[in-house]
Amino acid sequence: MAGPVSPLAPAAFPALPEIAGVRFASVAAGVRYANRTDVMLAELEPGSAVAGVFTRSSTRSAPVRDCEAKIGADTSRAAFLVNSGNSNAFTGQAGERSVAEICAAVAQATGIDAARVFTSSTGVIGEPLPHERIVAKLGELNAALEPAGIEGAARAIMTTDTFPKGSTETVSIDGKPVKIAGIAKGSGMIAPDMATMLVYIFTDALIDQPKLQDLLREITDRTFNCITVDSDTSTSDTLLMAATGASGVNVTGSADFAAGLERVMLDLAHQVVRDGEGATKFVEIRVTGAASDDDARKVAMATANSPLVKTAIAGEDPNWGRVVMAVGKSGAEADRDRLSIHFGEILVAQNGWVSPAYDEEKAAAYMKGQEIVIDVDLGLGSGEAVAWTCDLTHRYIDINADYRS
Secondary structure, three states: OOOOOOOOOOOOOOOOOOOOOEEEEEEOOOOOOOOOOOEEEEEEOOOOEEEEEEOOOOOOOHHHHHHHHHOOOOOOOEEEEEEEEEOOOOOHHHHHHHHHHHHHHHHHHHOOOHHHEEEEEEEEOOOOOOHHHHHOOHHHHHHHOEOOOHHHHHHHOOOOOOOOEEEEEEEEEOOEEEEEEEEEEOOOOOOOOOOOOEEEEEEOOEOOHHHHHHHHHHHHHHOHHHEOOOOOOOOOOEEEEEEOOOOOOEOOOOHHHHHHHHHHHHHHHHHHHHOOOOOOOEEEEEEEEEOOHHHHHHHHHHHHHOHHHHHHHHOOOOOHHHHHHHHHHOOOOOOHHHOEEEEOOEEEEEOOEEOOOOOHHHHHHHOOOOEEEEEEEOOOOOEEEEEEEEOOOHHHHHHHHOOOO
């Protein structure tokens, strides 16, 4: 169960618009905890294209494998069914049977083909999913479906999250509005190897499924694949997106639509970091001057994932030596005597040594803020990358030591 709301949380859940062609419902099924909303259902009308990106974990869950097999060009009615409290991962054939039972029950309750039912599960790994508790609630879920139910859906998918996550954009295409709304869950076991968490995005845009798939994967690499909380890739990571086409506006090739979608995805990705287990600081790592973009990414992620860097940030210690360590271990090409490091606007190191202008008192004061930017310039080329992470506090240990109790 989650503790106090993260100090980095948004002031409130955003007012998400209704997306024509989608209805939502949520319910307490007692998957793991009594009297806690833990299952959501989203129903998609005919004409909806569904795209997805999933974890590459070799121990990915039964729901993930089932979704991977179902993604395709079919645009008949569809449904997303998501439960929290149990991930249905590392559950063998029993997990596969649970997915099949849930999909068949959704099909019976809604009239949607089981081949178009996409399920996700999040929570404890290695325990059989009590799918009968979910199945027993499907009639109630189907009866409760409504266009305005997306906030309830966002709350139903939370585990150790301390706040529900949502984001929206309305994009004007040829003078006509196209709506995008997304929800996400994620707090721990967050590291990028797609998709870092559970994410569900809905739009009334019209776009063919292959084009939507390509766009989603491309933007994922610049958003969800650039965040980390603890370097641990989940077995259940799923990003599903549905384009209902209800607006009648074809967004194929639209730069404006792509930009709006990227803003939603980046906002959700940042919210996951801001809700990182035990987090008190939001950290942006910017790397420039690398020999290649790939090298820049290696440095950014090595820094963002370093326990020594993250604990120094938690302790408000401007320990630039730990950043130097992360650069050195990253595997990227680096030259000590060309390296420079900034904390915010403060130059702390350059030319292989501490900057002559470095002021420890100013740097320490900067580290007391909730928003920290670390700039690393390798001085070798034009490669660049960015990563987002949070600090590592004792609260992270408390949460994860007690997770199954």
